[in-house]
Amino acid sequence: MxxxxxxxxxxxxxxxxxxxxxxxxxxxxxxxxxxxxxxxxxxxxxxxxxxxxxxxxxxxxxxxxxxxxxxxxxxxxxxxxxxxxxxxxxxxxxxxxxxxxxxxxxxxxxxxxxxxxxxxxxxxxxxxxxxxxxxxxxxxxxxxxxxxxxxxxxxxxxxxxxxxxxxxxxxxxxxxxxxxxxxxxxxxxxxxxxxxxxxxxxxxxxxxxxxxxxxxxxxxxxxxxxxxxxAGFIGSPSMNFVDAEVTNDGLESENFTIEFDPSTTDGLAPGDRVTVGVRPEDVYLERTADGVEHPTGLIDARTDVLEPMGNEVFVYLVTGDDTETSMEIEGGATTDDQLLMSVDPDTRIDVDEDVEVVLDRSRIHLFDYETGDALRHGLVDIASAGSGTPERGVGDSD
Incomplete structure (x- = not known):
């Protein structure tokens, strides 16, 4: 040896x-x-x-x-x-x-x-x-x-x-x-x-x-x-990637916001561009998210494609206003207007159904927009306290 x-x-x-x-x-x-x-x-x-x-x-x-x-x-x-x-x-x-x-x-x-x-x-x-x-x-x-x-x-x-x-x-x-x-x-x-x-x-x-x-x-x-x-290569299907801008209270993408304290991450300042990453298994239907300790706010979406895999179902979600979809192959599963979610095979869900989803903030990743280097894994620090119940379009409090 x-x-x-x-x-x-x-x-x-x-x-x-x-x-x-x-x-x-x-x-x-x-x-x-x-x-x-x-x-x-x-x-x-x-x-x-x-x-x-x-x-x-x-x-x-x-x-x-x-x-x-x-x-x-x-x-x-x-x-x-x-x-x-x-x-x-x-x-x-x-x-x-x-x-x-x-x-x-x-x-x-x-x-x-x-x-x-x-x-x-x-x-x-x-x-x-x-x-x-x-x-x-x-x-x-x-x-x-x-x-x-x-x-x-x-x-x-x-x-x-x-x-x-x-x-x-x-x-x-x-x-x-x-x-x-x-x-x-x-x-x-x-x-x-x-x-x-x-x-x-x-x-x-x-x-x-x-x-x-x-x-x-x-x-x-x-x-x-x-x-x-x-992040995009390891894991099948690939991680979701969404571009976002750092604000005083967290992150704002085109279709939703995530509240956390940017000062807890070195080098982040309001106005900076970052890439948000979240794996399909860390995207939850609001109605089945009771066990998620750190959910984001509610995100409106519509189901586009269902892929039953036996032990799970992959659900492609459209989060923007557009009904057209075009999956990005290189680097990740989705575009900014789309999310890929994994759900239990017994979940009742249909194609073209309006749903509300949340992301598990403890499993969200941040990457530098220019270099792609990882900045942080998990966003459980927030800027302000609240009720702990997800609200539409913003993150919850701890």
Whole structure:
């Protein structure tokens, strides 16, 4: 096992910067997932750690060794790729043992390692099967076992579940978590699937445009995103974003106000522009909001689209006077005239119904309008006392 350190790693391809000044410390035995949209630089970062790509600037350390200029075979790493790439003419035993055989390991050592790896990934009794006789999940386990027998310091996994069906991906996520607990070794995992990142990782590294946006435990990225990009990328469906202006008493957007004390947030002053973020599960129908301790004032809305998901229903709300809708895809679920709300599947609600909703102020996020950096998570401080009952268009008191 070993820790992995990236020190100012940058990778440029002519006029394209794929990885930009990446600094990261991955602890010994930690499971860290690189997550981000396609083309963000997560695979290039992994390839740099593996030695498949040489950085333009910076250094890569595995343990105490500077491995920046070492070939992959000397780095103490093993990789599992999206393309399983088993040898079709070899059975399971030969596929798993191939790397050891070409390195001239003793037969007894090869047998021991293959047997141990097969037991870990539950391939007992399949040693003489050919790849074409196996399911996708079984072939993926063979690829993992092939990496295990190397007994590496670091496992690198580049979207190994991407080609599996949805049910099998869920199963393999569980298998990988068990594998990590059993081996207690360092695993670096690349995916664009945030469900994989959230469920398996000790920490996730959110990457965009080659830059590290945040590296933290999954729930920290979800509840305390470092910036608007992380807030919009982590969580499905995405966070609602609404532009607002700071006033003496709080925030005023085009269609509603939120009362709190701006002086409790450093750098905020009346007239400043901010972006307000709130997740769909923190938007409530007024008639079901009894358990919300810090509700905003009532917001008039009309239901536009309902999406039953089984365990919940997503409700798209129009909060402005316009009846036309145009969902913004990049960066969030809604525009300033729209909100996405999640409700219990037993909630009685219809399309084109006039409703009143409130937001949970303790779960509202503020982001800098220009940079997108997080300013505050939770707005429970208010400027004035009141009755504690939501009023139309303004926040309640505590």
């Amino acid at each position: 070993a820790n992995v350190t990236l020190d100012g790693v940058t990778k440029r391809y002519e006029d394209v910067t794929a990885v930009d000044d990446m600094n990261m410390e991955i602890g010994d035995g930690e499971f860290v997932t690189f997550v981000g949209p396609s083309g963000c630089g997560k695979s290039t970062t992994m390839e740099t750690i593996a030695g498949l790509t040489k950085p333009t600037e910076g250094h890569v350390y595995i343990g105490e060794r500077d491995v920046t200029n070492l070939p992959p075979k000397d780095r103490g790493i093993a990789m599992v790729f999206q393309n399983i790439a088993l040898f079709p003419h070899m059975d399971v035993y030969d596929n798993i043992s191939f790397g050891l055989r070409i390195r001239n390991h003793e037969k007894s050592d090869i047998d021991r390692r293959v047997e141990e790896a097969a037991e870990i990934v539950q391939l007992d009794g399949m040693m003489h099967r050919m790849p074409e006789e196996m399911s996708g999940g079984q072939r993926q386990r063979v690829a993992i076992a092939r990496a295990l027998v190397r007994e590496p310091d670091v496992f690198l996994m580049d979207e190994p579940l991407a080609n599996l069906d949805a049910k099998l991906r869920v199963h393999m996520r569980t298998e990988l978590q068990r594998l990590h607990r059993r081996l207690d070794t360092t695993i670096i995992y690349v995916t664009h699937d945030q469900a994989e990142a959230m469920t398996m990782s000790d920490r996730i590294a959110v990457i965009n445009a080659g830059k590290l946006q945040q590296i933290a435990p999954p729930l920290t990225c979800y509840n305390e995103p470092a910036n608007r990009f992380v």
